[in-house]
Each structure stands twice: as structure tokens, then as C-alpha cells.
Amino acid sequence: MTFPADSTVSPGGFVLCGYILDAPEWGLLRHFEHGAVAIRDGRIFAAGPESEVRAMLTDWPDSAWHRAPQGQRWLVMPGLIDVHAHVPQYPVVGRVESELLPWLKRHIFPAEQAFTGQRPGLREELDAFFAEIAAQGTTTAMLYGAVWQDSTDLAFAAAERSGLRVLMGKVMMDVDSYGFGAQWPAVRTREASLAETRELITTWHGRDAGRLEYVVSPRFAVTCSREMMAAAGALADETGCAIQTHLSENHAGIEYVRTLFPEAASYTDVYRRSGLLGPRSVLGHCVHLRPAELDLLAATRSTVAHCPTSNFFLNSGLCPLNRLRGYGLRVGLGSDVAGGPELNLWQVMRSAIETQKARRFHDPSVPELTPAQTLFLATAGGADVTGHAAITGTLSPGMEADLTVFDLNAVLPLQGRFTSPDPAPEAIAALMIYRGGPHALRGAWVRGRKVAGTCMMASYSIGRISP
């Protein structure tokens, strides 16, 4: 199998040689053990067996070809896609608490309240944060900021500098907003939040030919009034922005939402009434949904951010991934930092597999999640959730060149000095899922522009992507 090239050959790009792997469909892996991926003008130009790619690129100079140096074994893959994390929460990862609501009050709201544009050193901190995302091999991230416009503005500026593909929005809250309560009346919060969101959309949505996108981000039903959620839904409709929020994360939250919105049939119905469901809505968690709620998500083509490390960390529950997919829902994976303790999506993939295993202990009819299915969730599945299925998530020619190189020797026992990997694609995916991470990353590119890694070229083929 060769991925077909779709345009004429000419010099000016670069080629990465190694074990080529992607997961373009649920459960399907494509691979070439001795493969090559050619990148030109920010897009994937060709991918396939190295001999065939070489035959197509006879006029590309030898200097354009790059392969693992002595002591490394390269795996070339699509960039990873993290569909749910919180920028201001990264400094407070690992804060153990009984469950979501006390954790938010005790650890997260104080951290977010302090995450203002005036925070000393914030620009450097944000640059380091995006560098840390890139160092995981993550090339697309969908993120929440704090409630503040100024720090969200600075976060977008850092995202722009990072070269990463970033979808982001400031959280909107007008109920018990960081505990301000009476000092800051809700209507002031709501009107200010809507006005600030609108300004951020004007400044950042679609920046750099769509590399940066604004996401309208009402936090969740517990901290948003009906009026706030309805206005957020209308604003997303008007501007074409995606929406992100949290849904059905744990039992205490579900019960609390029931008391706040007695008129709604369910937590999901609260969002339906507010116009927050739709094909560009990304709902974080979705752990305890009832059949009628799953029907509602399916009917509106809403999507899900599955956050298994966070669901374990905050004792939220075991998300029934196979049920969600059984309703035809599109699902991606989120680190949910700081509900999840780290940005490493390989750990999130492992946790997704272990969630299904844990459910199987109680119900043997629950299917296992395979490495191939899991890799799909973290690449092409995430691209579908973020609305980018046509431009990123696989190595197919014509896609924008968001890709990574990992060193398989760095994940093999004893740095691969005494062992070789099993070359079967499922085995390679499993090796990465159980032992992968930033220690193995050698390079990451977005639109063919280097965003992380130590391997060879500094910055080849700066992407020029027309909108």
C-alpha cells in the first residue's frame, strides 16, 4: 500500500525515513517498516515505502533526506491531539482531593484567580507551557484559560509564537465565580465575560490561516447561569467558534446540577436548552450519561473529550467509551491537566485502555480497547473532534504536515542495545502506549515547521498554508 501523491514533484521539501505509522480509522493501522514521509510547503507530499517515495522524488537532493543517526530507531507518526486541558491549572497538578467540587474550590479556583495578565513572569511561563506541550509530541491542543481576558490574550500570543495548532478560550462563569459572590454581582460578570470573549474572538479566531481558533468556553452548568449559557451558545453560533464545556463528570456534580436546574430532564438537557450542543461542541468527561442523554448527544452530533487519567485522579468514575462510540459519538482524548496529572498523551492512552479493562472486571461483555483504536483516539479521532479531520491526524498526502518522530530505542528496555522491537504495527503502538513520552521525542512539526525536538534540521519548509 502506498499513499498516493497528488501534485508534481519539485525540490524544496524534506523527507523523514523510518518506521511509518498512522491510525486513519477506528482500529486500523497503516505502516511501512522501511518507510518515508516527504513534506513540502507545509503539507505531506508523499508517504510509503522508502524505495517508492525515492523513485517519486528523483530530483530531491540527498540533503533533504533524514534518517535516524547511529543508536536511534525512528518512528514517524502524526502529531498527537489533546482535546481537553486547562492552561492555568498546570502549576497545581497532583493536588490530591476527594473529588471534583472540593478540588475546584480548594486548589483550582485559587490558582485560576491568580492567573492574571499581571502575574510576574507570565509571558515566560506561557512560552514554557506551550514548549512542554510540544515536547510531548502533541501538535494540536484544545485548551481552557482562566476567567481573565488579559492572561488569555497572553496565552494566545504564546500559542502563536509556539507554532502549535491551538484552540482555546477563557472560561466563562457568572455563578460563584472564584468565590467572588456578592462582591462581584453576576450580571457584571456575565456582561463583562461576554464582551471580553467577543474581543478575544475578534483578535484571535482564525489567526495564521486558521492555526489558532477561539473556543467559547462556559465552564460547566454549576458555575454558569441560564442566561450566561444561552448567550455563550448564541455567540458561538454567530461567530462560528467551537464550544467546550464539562458534562456528567461525577455523581456529586450531576446531583448538584439537578437541584440548580429542576426544569431540565438531565445535565445534558441543560445544555440543549442553552443551545450549547452541536457538531462543534466538545463535552469533557461524559462519564455517567443515561441513554436519553446519549441520544441527545448523538442527535446533535456533539463530540466527547474522554479524560481517563483525570477520571481516575478525581475519583469521577469509569467512562464507558464503547457505549459512547456505540451511539456513534466522535471521541478524542484529553489530558485534562490538572484533573489529569500530566500532559503526556501516551499515559492518557494507557489509562483509556485500563479504564476499559477495569470495567471488564465487573462486566466481561465490555470490549477491550486495542492499541490501534487508542492511537486513533489520540490522532485522527482528536482531529475529528476539533473539526480538523480534513487537515491533520494522519499521514495522508495533502494533509498539513503535523507530525512527530519518536526514537523507539528510547522506549525499549536498556535503550534497545540488546533488543529489537516487534515490527508488527499493533506491537509498535503498544510499546509506545506503555512506555512512550517526551523522553523519546526527537522532533515535532506543525505545517512542516519544527516546534520541538532535537533531531537534525532547525526549521525546514516553513508552512505557507492558504486558508
Ligand SMILES: [Zn+2]
Ligand atoms: Zn476540564
